[in-house]
Amino acid sequence: MATPELCVRVDLAERGYDIEIGSGRLATSGAFVASRCQATHAVVITDTNLKSTHAAAVVASLEAAGLRVDQVVLEPGESTKSIAQADQLWRAMLEFGTDRKSIVAAVGGGVVGDLAGFIAATYARGISFVQFPTTLLAQVDSSVGGKVGVNLPGAKNMVGAFWQPHGVVIDIDALLTLPDREYRSGLAEVVKYGVILDEPFFEFLLGHVDAINARQTDVLANIVARCCQLKADVVQADEREETGIRAVLNYGHTFCHALETVTGYGTFLHGEAVAIGMLCASRLAESLGRIDATTTQRQHDLLSALHLPVAVPDLDRQQLLDAMQHDKKTVGGRLRFVLPTRIGHVELVDDVASDLARAAFDG
Amino acid sequence: MATPELCVRVDLAERGYDIEIGSGRLATSGAFVASRCQATHAVVITDTNLKSTHAAAVVASLEAAGLRVDQVVLEPGESTKSIAQADQLWRAMLEFGTDRKSIVAAVGGGVVGDLAGFIAATYARGISFVQFPTTLLAQVDSSVGGKVGVNLPGAKNMVGAFWQPHGVVIDIDALLTLPDREYRSGLAEVVKYGVILDEPFFEFLLGHVDAINARQTDVLANIVARCCQLKADVVQADEREETGIRAVLNYGHTFCHALETVTGYGTFLHGEAVAIGMLCASRLAESLGRIDATTTQRQHDLLSALHLPVAVPDLDRQQLLDAMQHDKKTVGGRLRFVLPTRIGHVELVDDVASDLARAAFDG
Numbered sequence: 167m168a169t170p171e172l173c174v175r176v177d178l179a180e181r182g183y184d185i186e187i188g189s190g191r192l193a194t195s196g197a198f199v200a201s202r203c204q205a206t207h208a209v210v211i212t213d214t215n216l217k218s219t220h221a222a223a224v225v226a227s228l229e230a231a232g233l234r235v236d237q238v239v240l241e242p243g244e245s246t247k248s249i250a251q252a253d254q255l256w257r258a259m260l261e262f263g264t265d266r267k268s269i270v271a272a273v274g275g276g277v278v279g280d281l282a283g284f285i286a287a288t289y290a291r292g293i294s295f296v297q298f299p300t301t302l303l304a305q306v307d308s309s310v311g312g313k314v315g316v317n318l319p320g321a322k323n324m325v326g327a328f329w330q331p332h333g334v335v336i337d338i339d340a341l342l343t344l345p346d347r348e349y350r351s352g353l354a355e356v357v358k359y360g361v362i363l364d365e366p367f368f369e370f371l372l373g374h375v376d377a378i379n380a381r382q383t384d385v386l387a388n389i390v391a392r393c394c395q396l397k398a399d400v401v402q403a404d405e406r407e408e409t410g411i412r413a414v415l416n417y418g419h420t421f422c423h424a425l426e427t428v429t430g431y432g433t434f435l436h437g438e439a440v441a442i443g444m445l446c447a448s449r450l451a452e453s454l455g456r457i458d459a460t461t462t463q464r465q466h467d468l469l470s471a472l473h474l475p476v477a478v479p480d481l482d483r484q485q486l487l488d489a490m491q492h493d494k495k496t497v498g499g500r501l502r503f504v505l506p507t508r509i510g511h512v513e514l515v516d517d518v519a520s521d522l523a524r525a526a527f528d529g
Numbered sequence: 530m531a532t533p534e535l536c537v538r539v540d541l542a543e544r545g546y547d548i549e550i551g552s553g554r555l556a557t558s559g560a561f562v563a564s565r566c567q568a569t570h571a572v573v574i575t576d577t578n579l580k581s582t583h584a585a586a587v588v589a590s591l592e593a594a595g596l597r598v599d600q601v602v603l604e605p606g607e608s609t610k611s612i613a614q615a616d617q618l619w620r621a622m623l624e625f626g627t628d629r630k631s632i633v634a635a636v637g638g639g640v641v642g643d644l645a646g647f648i649a650a651t652y653a654r655g656i657s658f659v660q661f662p663t664t665l666l667a668q669v670d671s672s673v674g675g676k677v678g679v680n681l682p683g684a685k686n687m688v689g690a691f692w693q694p695h696g697v698v699i700d701i702d703a704l705l706t707l708p709d710r711e712y713r714s715g716l717a718e719v720v721k722y723g724v725i726l727d728e729p730f731f732e733f734l735l736g737h738v739d740a741i742n743a744r745q746t747d748v749l750a751n752i753v754a755r756c757c758q759l760k761a762d763v764v765q766a767d768e769r770e771e772t773g774i775r776a777v778l779n780y781g782h783t784f785c786h787a788l789e790t791v792t793g794y795g796t797f798l799h800g801e802a803v804a805i806g807m808l809c810a811s812r813l814a815e816s817l818g819r820i821d822a823t824t825t826q827r828q829h830d831l832l833s834a835l836h837l838p839v840a841v842p843d844l845d846r847q848q849l850l851d852a853m854q855h856d857k858k859t860v861g862g863r864l865r866f867v868l869p870t871r872i873g874h875v876e877l878v879d880d881v882a883s884d885l886a887r888a889a890f891d892g
Contacts, residue, residue, distance in 0.1 A: 249619070253612045256688050260681055263855075288651070291678060291689045292769075315654060318623055325619050326654045327690065406655075492626075 169338050169383040172391040176310060176330070176398040178405055183333050185310065185394050187387055191337040192223040192273075192298060196231030199269065202333050203294050207234045207268040209259060211282040213242040213275075220300050220340055221273045228271065236262040240278065244432075247281050247316045249325065255285045269294040269332070275301035275348075276308040276436065280323070283314030287329035295331045300340040302352025302386075303437050306359070306393035309334045311401040311415075321492070322423055328406050336394075338387045351437030353378065353472045356389060358444060359396045361465060362417045365510030367392055368468070375471045414512050417504040418444030421526070424489035428481050441474040450518065450526035451505035461506060478527045487524045532701055532746040535754040539673060539693070539761040541768055546696050548673065548757050550750055554700040555586040555636075555661060559594030562632065565696050566657050570597045570631040572622060574645035576605040576638075583663050583703060584636045591634065599625040603641065607795075610644050610679045612688065618648045632657040632695070638664035638711075639671040639799065643686070646677030650692035658694045663703040665715025665749075666800050669722070669756035672697045674764040674775075684855070685786055691769050699757075701750045714800030716741065716835045719752055721807060722759045724828060725780045728873030730755055731831070738834045777875050780867040781807030784889070787852035791844055804837040813881065813889035814868040824869060841890045850887045 169189040176183050186198065199205060208228050212221035217239045228235050238258055240246045262268075270293060272282035279297055286295035299309040315326015341349060360368030371378065377385040397415065404411035422443030425434060434442075448462040469476055490501060501518045532552040539546050549561065562568060571591050575584035580602045591598050601621055603609045625631075633656060635645035642660055649658035662672040678689015704712065723731030734741065740748040760778065767774035785806030788797060797805075811825040832839055853864060864881045 249612070249616045253616075256612070256681055260684050260687060288678075288688050288690055290687060291676065291691055313654065315651075318619055321623050324623060324653060325651050327651055328654055 169387045174394040177402050181330050185334040187336040187391050189339050191335050192220055193227055195224045195335055196227035198335050200231045205269040208271050210237045210271045212273040213240045215242050216274055224273050247277050252316050259289050271296045273298045275304045279304050279308050280314050283329055284326055287314055287327040297331045297334045302341055305336045305390050307355045310394050310397040338383045350473050351435035354437035354441040354474050358417055359393045362414050362512045363396050368509050372468055410514050413514050417512050418447050420490050421446035423493050424486045427489040428485050438475050441469045446526045453522050457506055483524050483527055532750045537757040540765050544693050548697040550699040550754050552702050554698050555583055556590055558587045558698055559590035561698050563594045568632040571634050573600045573634045575636040576603045578605050579637055587636050610640050615679050622652050634659045636661045638667045642667050642671050643677050646692055647689055650677055650690040660694045660697045668699045668753050670718045673757050673760040701746045713836050714798035717800035717804040717837050722756045725777045725875045726759050731872050735831055773877050776877050780875050781810050783853050784809035786856050787849045790852040791848050801838050804832045809889045816885050846887050846890050
């Protein structure tokens with residue numbers, strides 16, 4: 167089946183933007199940019215894995231649209247999201263003669279998007295930014311909502327901003343060349359949307375496990391669009407994470423961040439830690455009497471069918487708990503979690519006892 | 530005469546705030562903060578000159594209001610506004626256990642305010658920020674409008690954000706202990722407001738030169754409040770410098786930034802470079818036939834009466850011109866200036882010929 171051409175509009179008070187989803191879209195990025203901003207110069211930020219493929223396609227398309235293009239090629243991996251790397255990028259931007267008629271174009275996954283977005287948010291107090299997410303995780307998560315930033319040692323995303331892009335172009339074909347583990351990592355966030363907001367979507371995923379595992383682009387385009395729409399709805403209601411509404415997106419993430427912090431971001435891909443974290447959160451909801459074991463089991467079964475990890479590894483539980491208590495979303499040291507009441511709905515639960523939180527790491 | 534208690538409201542779509550102006554206000558800062566945000570923890574950022582005086586007063590007042598207080602004491606001077614210093618501050622914030630219930634309190638001049646504000650804008654994607662400007666320059670300029678940031682080598686304020694404070698407390702008494710040169714530097718920005726927006730205010734300054742030179746607090750409180758109100762009016766009309774309205778505040782600043790860049794920020798205090806820069810801009814307006822020599826002379830006379838420098842030093846003119854062409858406000862390499870049409874009104878002038886701009890450095 168042909169890949170559908172889809173568009174999701176993110177309506178924000180300050181500045182709305184479109185997310186365009188389809189096949190072969192990287193090669194048409196120049197037209198997308200030209201129709202949305204009067205840029206004369208682009209700084210393409212990508213990583214070494216994508217330089218000669220996806221990034222080259224974007225560069226060629228931007229140049230064909232008449233833009234002067236500079237390019238920065240980063241090392242892939244979470245350690246690139248550092249202040250030191252940001253410092254190098256800021257200086258490179260200056261050397262390129264970047265000004266307020268320039269745009270930053272991020273071509274890559276979450277690391278590239280988060281770092282490039284932070285540079286766009288802070289260079290000359292903020293310039294335009296266009297995202298070309300090439301991983302499933304970035305397509306369904308980090309490319310919607312404007313969260314950008316870098317890590318401090320031991321504290322993920324601790325320095326950053328809310329900075330909305332001018333537009334997002336999602337090329338579904340990019341998913342076909344993703345390494346297997348990275349593709350599956352993105353599926354964890356896809357499952358998350360079903361659990362927190364949309365039971366029919368959760369059932370759709372269960373019913374299309376084979377198509378998803380086979381990376382059928384028609385199914386994937388619809389999945390990506392549905393996730394972007396669900397996230398856009400949430401972000402529109404709470405752009406700056408102030409009312410608690412946006413917090414639903416953090417389902418599984420407090421446990422996930424603890425796993426990532428304790429293992430030094432190296433052991434798990436983000437989505438893998440999210441998969442484990444969702445099951446921890448679901449067990450915590452069970453121990454608080456909010457759901458029964460079936461609700462956890464259904465998530466476990468879908469994540470397993472998508473070949474995602476479901477067991478917490480052998481790590482010191484107290485160290486994991488300490489990491490949660492230092493999470494930047496922890497206010498005044500009190501543990502709060504997003505917990506399911508059923509598939510399709512979650513609630514923010516405050517003041518969770520630390521022994522229950524610790525016990526939830528054990529399946 | 531007693532110092533009046535004045536308040537200027539900055540009305541912004543996203544978040545308005547009050548600027549309170551009076552005598553002895555640093556000692557009441559705890560009550561100000563407590564009435565405006567539910568903070569439980571404050572990080573006071575100041576410099577070594579103010580640690581035992583103004584900063585100590587703020588710390589004591591915040592503690593008396595029940596807040597846990599951490600303090601960072603910086604070296605004074607423009608070189609503190611660096612990425613390296615920001616990096617140290619971000620890490621210190623993490624060590625202090627700073628979270629979204631914390632506030633950043635800046636006690637000092639523009640360097641402290643700009644850096645502390647940038648940290649507040651970016652730590653945990655943005656936390657609350659209160660300003661206690663203690664220099665005249667910071668009181669009338671950098672504490673209003675939300676511009677925060679740090680320098681890159683050779684490019685002032687190149688990394689930053691727009692981040693509005695929760696409130697500003699201006700203690701006029703702080704002006705009494707300012708070093709003479711620093712006090713006069715602030716007066717240059719005061720004169721600027723008269724030239725760009727308010728001829729009666731310009732005349733008021735001319736009529737109160739002796740009181741200003743004697744630092745009479747009743748006169749100063751009214752001057753500071755008028756400047757804050759004028760700046761607030763402009764910022765309200767163009768918060769993010771998008772429509773060109775806010776650009777009027779940059780009168781003299783393109784020349785000023787060139788002087789600062791070429792001399793390495795060390796030779797001139799900012800206001801001194803502004804004084805010289807305004808006269809350069811005024812001469813450029815003359816050479817374009819927009820004003821006559823009298824308009825430049827009136828500015829020259831007021832600046833001289835306030836003992837501000839009025840002559841461009843012996844620097845390479847081409848180097849100065851190059852610096853202007855690399856200014857972050859220069860779009861696509863085209864020189865644009867804010868130029869007076871009379872005392873009290875300025876206009877944005879695009880595409881100025883570079884030889885005229887270079888000639889304006891010569892008085």
